Amino acid sequence: MDGLRVEGLGKEYGDVAAVGDLSFEVRPGEIVGLLGPNGAGKTTTLHALAGLVHPTSGRAYLDGVPIERRKALVGFVPEQPEVFPLLTVEEHLGFVARAYSLAPGWEAAGRAILRRLHLEEVSDRVGGALSKGMKQKLLIACALLHQPKLLLVDEPMVGLDPAGQRELVQSLREVKLEGTAVLLSTHILSSAEEICDRVVILQRGRLIAQGTLQEITAQSGSLQEAFLGLTEAE
């Protein structure tokens, strides 16, 4: 199967089971929301898929290949937008292009991404002089530059103003149209409702529900009601 397939993923920190027996899929061109209360295991799941932590159990595959062998095809945007303080926005893209050995011509793609995220006007500004939302968008631009097949985004809406949130939603929709599989964690259920095709809901590291927005909201009407009903029932 193409896209991301997660099979029985688990991660323990000492005796804390951060994630256990987690299985789900994200198909190409699909945006899946990873939802759950604080401490549910969303960041741990994204870190395991991005290769930042070693899972204790389970496997994940991207286009049928173990994901640890497909790192060049994965883009990851962390929750804390940490950028290089002394590199300009443009230089960040240059850094990524070199790190991924991108073919000549990446500059045009980079400029298009900066334009789409409204970062063009700050392309000469150094990382240390960017606002939190701009840093967030810069890291998204960096994660998109190498045209990943899987984009992992941790809490992308936090710190973005309403215009920034709208641009981000628009950008994620474009990424989706290009056939990229997108997995994003968020607490902002209205955004999840707006852009996600499906959601995966975690609680205490376990999957408690997954389905299309329609399936999840069929009984309660809104994603918020469904989420609260599911997580409070546990």
Ligand SMILES: Nc1ncnc2c1ncn2[C@@H]1O[C@H](COP(=O)(O)OP(=O)(O)OP(=O)(O)O)[C@@H](O)[C@H]1O
């Ligand atoms: N490095 C670590 N060492 C020990 N425990 C950890 C570590 N990272 C996470 N945990 C624990 O794993 C569990 C899941 O944490 P995680 O950060 O994945 O949750 P989350 O769903 O991203 O939460 P939030 O919504 O607050 O971002 C929590 O109990 C957390 O305390």
Ligand SMILES: [Mg+2]
């Ligand atoms: Mg988190």
